[in-house]
Amino acid sequence: xxxxxxxxxxxxxxxxxxxxAAAPVGDDVFGDDPTINALQQRMAALAxxxxxxxxxxGTQTNLLALLSHCQRGEEYLVGQEYHTYRYEAGGAAVLGxxxxxxxxxxxxxxxxxxxxxxxxxxxxxxxxxxxxxSLENTHTGRVIPQDYMxxxxxxxxxxxxxxxxxxARVFNACxxxxxxxxxxxxxxxxxxxCFSKGxxxxxxxxxxxxxxxxxxxxxxxxxxxxxxxxAGIIAAAMDYALDHHIERLADDHKHAQLLHDGLSQLxxxxxxxxxxxxxxxNFDSLEQALKVSDYLLEHNVITARSARMRLVTHLDVQSxxxxxxxxxxxxxxxxx
Ligand SMILES: *Cc1c(COP(=O)(O)O)cnc(C)c1O
Numbered sequence: 364x365x366x367x368x369x370x371x372x373x374x375x376x377x378x379x380x381x382x383x384a385a386a387p388v389g390d391d392v393f394g395d396d397p398t399i400n401a402l403q404q405r406m407a408a409l410a411x412x413x414x415x416x417x418x419x420x421g422t423q424t425n426l427l428a429l430l431s432h433c434q435r436g437e438e439y440l441v442g443q444e445y446h447t448y449r450y451e452a453g454g455a456a457v458l459g460x461x462x463x464x465x466x467x468x469x470x471x472x473x474x475x476x477x478x479x480x481x482x483x484x485x486x487x488x489x490x491x492x493x494x495x496x497s498l499e500n501t502h503t504g505r506v507i508p509q510d511y512m513x514x515x516x517x518x519x520x521x522x523x524x525x526x527x528x529x530x531a532r533v534f535n536a537c538x539x540x541x542x543x544x545x546x547x548x549x550x551x552x553x554x555x556x557c558f559s560k561g562x563x564x565x566x567x568x569x570x571x572x573x574x575x576x577x578x579x580x581x582x583x584x585x586x587x588x589x590x591x592x593x594a595g596i597i598a599a600a601m602d603y604a605l606d607h608h609i610e611r612l613a614d615d616h617k618h619a620q621l622l623h624d625g626l627s628q629l630x631x632x633x634x635x636x637x638x639x640x641x642x643x644x645n646f647d648s649l650e651q652a653l654k655v656s657d658y659l660l661e662h663n664v665i666t667a668r669s670a671r672m673r674l675v676t677h678l679d680v681q682s683x684x685x686x687x688x689x690x691x692x693x694x695x696x697x698x699x
Contacts (some may be wrong), residue, residue: 386599399593411545414577435460473500504641625689
């Protein structure tokens with residue numbers, strides 16, 4: 364099976380499993396797990412921040428960040444299509460009493476900072492207290508330019524706001540731009556980084572920030588039931604991914620480009636430019652997309668099932684697969 368629905372479908376490799384099996388572990392709720400402690404130190408150093416905290420998922424590290432930055436009745440500014448607003452089941456509001464102020468996302472994946480500035484509330488008892496701007500990189504595979512991030516930082520400084528990055532795929536941005544994580548993380552007070560996307564671990568995400576901020580996040584993580592015990596087996600997979608699965612993200616980006624180039628030759632679909640490890644294919648109708656998806660599935664290729672179909676390349680998609688996938692699309696389009 365070739366599964367193009369997401370880069371979350373990757374399975375731990377034999378070498379990653381061996382690293383997990385060999386990891387020294389302890390009780391991380393007591394702070395005793397050496398593999399966890401080392402990974403957190405490694406990530407803090409890589410991101411250029413004081414401290415780091417492991418959690419089970421990117422949703423949880425984003426939630427910990429929102430809860431640690433904002434009190435009840437405080438507000439975060441965010442994109443309608445950003446994960447921290449749309450795809451986390453409203454956790455910040457449900458669990459933190461935090462008010463979202465969403466904005467339409469521009470075509471380039473950014474928020475219009477002038478529009479954002481207009482919604483920053485003055486200090487008035489009628490209003491929630493605006494506390495945080497939450498951005499995303501990459502967004503739908505798109506790398507957000509660093510000069511935009513620096514502008515966002517200046518806006519936050521001007522208004523005394525905190526700045527959070529949902530960097531679920533920030534390593535894709537690092538590899539695409541050849542900029543180190545510390546540089547991309549520099550404008551932000553906190554960054555959430557997923558390891559179970561293109562980095563290929565079965566579980567795990569990291570939150571980085573100041574020591575004080577991570578202490579607050581640590582308490583929230585415990586409250587949410589996210590304290591884990593011999594979690595070094597997870598950290599070992601993450602450590603392995605840092606060593607072996609970062610630079611190879613360039614292969615995923617190359618495969619997405621090749622997929623784009625091949626599919627662009629076909630009639631009946633409109634292919635958007637490849638963005639890091641993602642390609643979006645537009646069909647005339649949902650019905651047409653489903654027919655193509657069904658045909659691909661009959662030939663062991665799994666895709667999203669929507670008229671704007673996202674195809675994601677990852678660790679478990681090989682160079683040889685790309686031509687095969689393009690051929691299957693061609694055959695499917697000829698049949699409908
Ligand atoms: C996947 C993802 C997350 C976190 O998702 P989990 O499945 O909870 O790890 C956060 N932000 C973005 C942009 C994502 O794609």
